[in-house]
Amino acid sequence: MAIKRKPHMKGKVKPGDVSNRVGVEQIAARGVNVKRLIDKLIDAAGAEFTTYYYYTLLRMHLAGHEDYKEICEDARLEDRSHFELITPRIYELGGGLPRDIRDFADRASCADAYLPQKPTGAKILEILLEAERCAIRTWSEICDLTLGKDPRTYDMASRILQEEIEHEAWFIELLSKERDGVIRPSGHFRRGDPGQAPYSKNRSFYNP
Numbered sequence: 001m002a003i004k005r006k007p008h009m010k011g012k013v014k015p016g017d018v019s020n021r022v023g024v025e026q027i028a029a030r031g032v033n034v035k036r037l038i039d040k041l042i043d044a045a046g047a048e049f050t051t052y053y054y055y056t057l058l059r060m061h062l063a064g065h066e067d068y069k070e071i072c073e074d075a076r077l078e079d080r081s082h083f084e085l086i087t088p089r090i091y092e093l094g095g096g097l098p099r100d101i102r103d104f105a106d107r108a109s110c111a112d113a114y115l116p117q118k119p120t121g122a123k124i125l126e127i128l129l130e131a132e133r134c135a136i137r138t139w140s141e142i143c144d145l146t147l148g149k150d151p152r153t154y155d156m157a158s159r160i161l162q163e164e165i166e167h168e169a170w171f172i173e174l175l176s177k178e179r180d181g182v183i184r185p186s187g188h189f190r191r192g193d194p195g196q197a198p199y200s201k202n203r204s205f206y207n208p
């Protein structure tokens with residue numbers, strides 16, 4: 001009996017070929033510039049990784065603002081989870097992290113979130129706020145590049161974006177009160193655990 005032809009059995013990638021990926025072929029066919037996307041993802045991963053580092057430092061200098069410290073800790077750990085969520089995707093697409101961490105830090109899509117010379121609560125909150133805003137711009141751009149073309153990267157980018165938008169709201173609330181004495185509620189409830197990352201962290205995978 002003749003074997004029935006299945007519509008998805010064959011494509012450009014030859015059977016047994018391990019140097020090409022159907023997962024890449026399919027998104028390229030739908031209009032993704034894969035090389036450009038990989039570059040953007042590495043830049044974005046660099047920003048998450050360096051932000052995780054700089055937030056560690058910023059948090060250390062919030063003594064006496066224990067409530068700010070806790071929010072900073074949430075944002076810090078969630079940025080680490082963003083780095084961990086997106087890194088495997090870079091490899092799946094055929095890319096990889098730079099071999100030298102200096103190259104990685106230099107190409108981050110956001111400026112270094114340096115500890116101010118004379119750190120005050122308000123100054124630190126301003127830096128945290130602007131870092132979140134840069135992250136929102138970065139992940140919005142990646143959502144634009146992948147919407148309707150690369151469902152997997154889009155799903156990851158949009159989950160990260162949701163948390164970055166929350167982070168902006170947290171720091172607007174805190175900075176507004178600390179610097180200007182104005183109440184601008186973030187509208188959010190407390191995370192269950194610090195760095196819970198409700199959108200970007202797959203709980204069963206990272207926290208079995």
Ligand code: ZN
Pocket residue numbers: 048078079080082135160164
């Ligand atoms: Zn982040």
Ligand code: FE
Pocket residue numbers: 075078079131132135163164167
């Ligand atoms: Fe963030």
